[in-house]
Amino acid sequence: MKIAMRKDTSKGRKTTGGKTWDLRVFRKTAVLAVVVICQDQAFSSSQEITGAQLSDDVIGENLAKNIRSTYQDCVDRSRGVTSRVHDCTDVELLYQDVRLNRAYKKLMTTLSKSERRDLRAEERSWLSKKREICFPGDEPAGFFLTDAAVCEMHEIAERATELEKRVKK
Numbered sequence: 001m002k003i004a005m006r007k008d009t010s011k012g013r014k015t016t017g018g019k020t021w022d023l024r025v026f027r028k029t030a031v032l033a034v035v036v037i038c039q040d041q042a043f044s045s046s047q048e049i050t051g052a053q054l055s056d057d058v059i060g061e062n063l064a065k066n067i068r069s070t071y072q073d074c075v076d077r078s079r080g081v082t083s084r085v086h087d088c089t090d091v092e093l094l095y096q097d098v099r100l101n102r103a104y105k106k107l108m109t110t111l112s113k114s115e116r117r118d119l120r121a122e123e124r125s126w127l128s129k130k131r132e133i134c135f136p137g138d139e140p141a142g143f144f145l146t147d148a149a150v151c152e153m154h155e156i157a158e159r160a161t162e163l164e165k166r167v168k169k
Contacts, residue, residue, distance in 0.1 A: 065157040066099070066164075067092060086146040093153040100156050103163035110167065130155045 071092040078084035104123065108116055134155060136148035 065154060066161050067154070067157050068095065082143050082146050086149055089146065089149045089153050093149060093156065096153055096157040096160055100160035100163065103160050103167060107163050107167045126159060130159075 071088060074088035074091065075085055078088060104119075108119065111119060130152065134148050134151035136144045140148065
């Protein structure tokens, strides 16, 4: 049975079967559930990690963007199962989003009025670029959704790191 679902992106709401959901609340609830699942897997899993080991380049890239090692540990434990990789990514995406928001707000407090206006315009441009780069397609499913989430997580982590460096100047 399929349920007709309509997304109203301008208001951040989704309508399903006559009910309207606030996507921000829905996403936060889903992410909290994922955090619990990943933490449970981290503490209960005593099995050896299998699969391909990361290259030094990927590890270095993740460190440069301040992507936590717990993300890669979670991905390794997922054994390539798309839904589990997506769950790991959602947890890290939430963390990186918090980093970005904190850095943005902190940087805004150090800028003049015209510099704040410039930063807002820069942020809008970055958001547009991120949406374009990480677009999962018109009818995404499975791997394409996970790939888009990983892309978004990396873009947000990179932007957060960039803004954090500007705050320190």
